Amino acid sequence: MGFEKFGHKSYTALTKVAGFVDRLVQGELFATRCSGCGRIYFPPRADCAGCLGSAMQWEKIPEKGKLVSFTRVNYAPAGFEADVPYTLALVDFGEVKVFGRLGSTVAEDEIKVGMELKPLVVTLPDGQLTYEFVLGNHKA
């Protein structure tokens, strides 16, 4: 599937890591790990800046992450007006950090830096695929 399917609004159609979207379809969030030197990358990459190799393997993002920081956005850039308010977040999964949105099931007053979150793949009403971060005990 093409990479234009990723996100609320995609700016990129062609990429060598479009397999990321196929994995979202399966409900899973993946990073890539370099087969040559072992470096792990999120966002996923087709090429390793460490050893200049291009042999990459897909690796699943762990289930447990910690919230590094967040912001609740009340004013959106062009194209996202219908989404406000939404919460952007950076989550640390140990070897990699992941940037995205918090799920609307996480209540505003319980959001705290350091809280435990897990990734959840979601299909948007228009068919676009994305992921968000939800509480560890979230049931789909």
Add this chain to the structure above:
Amino acid sequence: MNKDVAIIGVGQTAFVRSYPGAVREMVFEAFAEAVRDAGITPREIGASLVCSAPEYDKQRSPAGMVAEYLGLNPQPTFVLENICASGTTGVRVAYSLIKAGLHDIVAVIGFQKMSELSSAESQERMGRGADIMWEAPFGTMMPAYYAMHARAHFAKYGTTEEDLALVRVKASRYGALNDRAVFRKEVTKEQCLSAGVVASPLKVYDCCANADGASCLILANAVRAKEISEKPVWILGLGAASASMNLTGRDSLEGLEVTRLAAREAYQMAGLSPRDIDVAEVHDCFTIAELLAYEDLGFAEPGKGTDLLRAGETQIGGRIPVNVDGGLLSKGHPIGATGGSQVRTIVLQLRGEAGPMQVPGAEVGLVQNIGGVGIYSNVIILGR
């Protein structure tokens, strides 16, 4: 101490909501002021560097248009772009052209006419100044990124929304004195705290205003500078660095590593330390950015920037006055013109020509100019 390249002329338009003329005419204003200030003729300028963020420009390759209108043909000209740090990247490149002996005198011209886009369009373009594959699809914009830095600083060091308000209150006090500033009203802490939230914890007054404006700096080698100028201001130190565009590549959000690296290089080149700086212009596109700069530039230990702020040490009369021209917050932030305007402020300070904003006896000044959310950083140390 390095006294090889000096700034001999500075100019800037007033920064305004909407400039009543074309880009070329706006640029002419800043250029004419700088050339007159230097006391040279355009013919003496060996090359022009045009600093602008092209996503705002309708004119493709604006260097050609600018050089023609300013009478700078047939000398070489080109565009430099580092988003908001474009202007000081211009200084860095001009310095190298002069030091390499390719040109004796170089003009660094910065501009942006942001009023041609709506605020949402402009945020969308700025949002695409972050990773378009992996961040922009979530609906990112500059305030949101800096808000995440602020939230991280709050969580680690106990910084509060009141601290951020103090930054804006200070900026507005000096902005009111600056006849080139777009925002000339004083605001109170209460006004700041009760304003609408843009991206939590940042509220309306935590964000700088888009503006139209142009700036121009004339740089010369030591021989020409001494011939031409009675008060040359020397470039004592330069530092520059880059960092991961995507936030996932940053080790921490409580500061900007890119500024720490650029500052270390600039201090080292100048043979100076943070204690030697008498006045500074830092990139306060958002209030939190000024606090981070205190710490990243070594004016305060990590987490202690708020002490400096609360004690009034960054006001005129304090230990290290910062952004006493109103900063980006009150002066306005026409992307490509900003770095040149920051440098102009420090040049006027070191010449003793800053009027009501003058820091008495300032001898060494520092400029910190950031591109994007800590993607690029330039630090420049200037001295008499």
